Amino acid sequence: MEFRRVVVTGLGALTPIGNTVPEYWNSLINGVSGAALIKSFDTEKFKTKFACEVKNFDADAFLGRKDARKLDPFVQYALFSTEEAVKDAGLNFDLLDTSRIGVIWGSGIGGLKTFLDEVVNFAKGDGTPRFNPFFIPKMIADIAPGHISIKYGLRGPNFSTVSACASSNNSLIDSFNYIRLGKANMFISGGSEAIINEAGIGGFNAMHALSTRNDDPATASRPFDLDRDGFVAGEGAGTIILEELEHAKARGAKIYAEMIGGGMSADAYHMTAPHPEGLGAALVMKAALEDAGISASDIDYVNVHGTSTPIGDPQEIKAITDVFGDDIYRINVSSTKSMTGHLLGAAGAVEAIAAILALKNDIVPPTINHFTDDPAFDPKINFTFNKAQKRVVNIAQSNGFGFGGHNASVIFKKYEE
Template sequence: MEFKRVVVTGLGALTPIGNTVPEYWNSLINGVSGAAFIKSFDVEKFKTKFACEVKGFDAEGFLGRKEARKLDPFVQYALFSTEEAVKDAGLDFEKLDTSRIGVIWGSGIGGLKTFLDEVVNFAKGDGTPKFNPFFIPKMIADIAPGHISIKYGLRGPNFTTVSACASSNNSLIDAFNYLRLGKANMFITGGSEAIINEAGIGGFNAMHALSTRNDDPATASRPFDLDRDGFVAGEGAGTIILEELGHALKRGAKIYAEMVGGGMSADAYHMTAPHPDGLGASLVMKAALEDAGLTPADIDYVNVHGTSTPIGDPQEVKAITDAFGDRVYDINISSTKSMTGHLLGAAGAVEAIASILAIQNDIIPPTINHFTDDPAFDPRINFTFNKAQKRVVNVAQSNGFGFGGHNASVIFKKYQQ
């Protein structure tokens, strides 16, 4: 069977370092940190008092007060980034077959803020179950693609992928596979997350997963640095319009890049810790390369998972070294989480956008906040520390690894007719 080609025709982003794709990209290549003290709740008694929050987002201004109250922030974010992507792709749904356009969305947790608010309100009462009628439909993780499809009248495949921090990489892979099999013409895909609240920060603190560098939040996310001490929580959304090539050409769409492969694997090791030898991570990168019909020699840039945790970063370096062999010394790798923080289920989509723009602009966004080399890492590996680097990027790979041992990796390349 001959697969159809799949291209990227629209992008949208709402991130801690920019509320549009141009703002996000400009911050990335200039090494802007999105970490600051949390403003959305009182952090006095929390171990970690900072995060990468979305800034300047006006949900009521975007949706109207009545509609905004019906939606959890993770859905608000999804709708906002999707509107940018739809406009960017020049989509007029009245002229398209909407039964052939679907939405596949990723979220690791879904409506955590809604769940927290409703349970706290119940606990404060006398035991009478006085829950908001919007409680369940605001909270469930699958509601984001539901709202996107309702807004635009899209009747193609519609569901959510949930695989922790690999969620939106999985959404991209699912959309890619449906398209290349000819099951649809277009997908709105990506992911969103909104966990910067008491439950999210408190829960990750209890796991000792977050950085506690409260004396210097802006530099707390330090992937591959000797003094890294945990990830920095982030929030936001990323939307990518994936489209079958013939459909895109027929409507005269601009094309950012071509998606050529995706891989999935499991660590089969531990519910939160990655395999210490990076076995699952190496396997998933190799699987993505095989799916794309590429070899390590074809890859120019890897946007790594790189969360800034003491045990996570070393296993990914081992995995990349195993997957790429000597080619590892000729590629650039970087962790944009050093700037955005870790957007959990939205990370894959936001980082895929960074990879696509690296291809389009031939610029590698940096891994910022590097101060001290870790002797555990081979100094010949180019981590793109602290400053963006120009190089021709024909092919970029982006990794996402999640609690439960879920691994997903996607590959994009420069579009050629």
């Protein structure tokens, strides 16, 4: 069977460092940190008092107050970034076969804020079950693609991928496979997350997963730095329009890049810790390369998972070293989580956008907040520390790994006829 080619025709982003794709990209290449003290709740009793929050997002202005109240923030974010992507792709759904356009959307947790608020309200009451009728449909993770399909009248495949921090990479891979197998013409794909609340920060604090650098939030996300002490929680959404090539050409779409492969694997090791030898991470990168029909020597840039945790960063670099061999010295590696924080289920989509724009602009965004070399890492590896680097980027790979041992990796290349 000959696979159909799949291209990227639209992008949308709502991130802690920019509420549109141009703002996000400009912040990335200028090394802007999105971390600051949390404004959305009182952190006095919390070990971590900062995060990478979305800024200046007005759900009431975007959706209207009545509709905004019916949606958890993770759905609000999804609709916002998707609107940008739909406009960017120049889509007029009245002229397209909407039965062949689907939505596959990732979220690691879903409506955590809604769940927290409803349970707190119940606990404060007299035991009478007075729950908001929108409680369940606001909370469930699959409601985001549901709302996107309702808004645009899209009747193709519609579901949510839930694989922790690999969720939106999985959504991209599923969308890619449906299109290249001829089962759809287009997908709105990506992910969203909104966990910066008492339950989210408190829960990750209890796991000792978050940085506690409260005296200097802007430099707290330090992937590959000797003094890294945990990840910084982020929130937001990323939307990518994936489209069959001939369908895109027929409607005169602009094309950002071509998606050429995706891989998935499991660590089968521990519910939160990565495999100590980076086994699952190596397997998933190899699987993506094989799916794309290329070798490691063809990759120019890897947007790594790179969360800034003491054990996660070394395992990923060990895996990359195993996969790339001496080619590791030729490629650029960078972790954009140093700027956005960790968007969990939205991370894959937001970071895939960074990889796509690196291809388009021949610029690799940096890994900021590097102060002290860690002897665990080969100093000859180009981690793109602190400053963006110009170079030709023909093919880029982006990794996402999640609690439960879920791994997903995607590959994009410059589009050629």
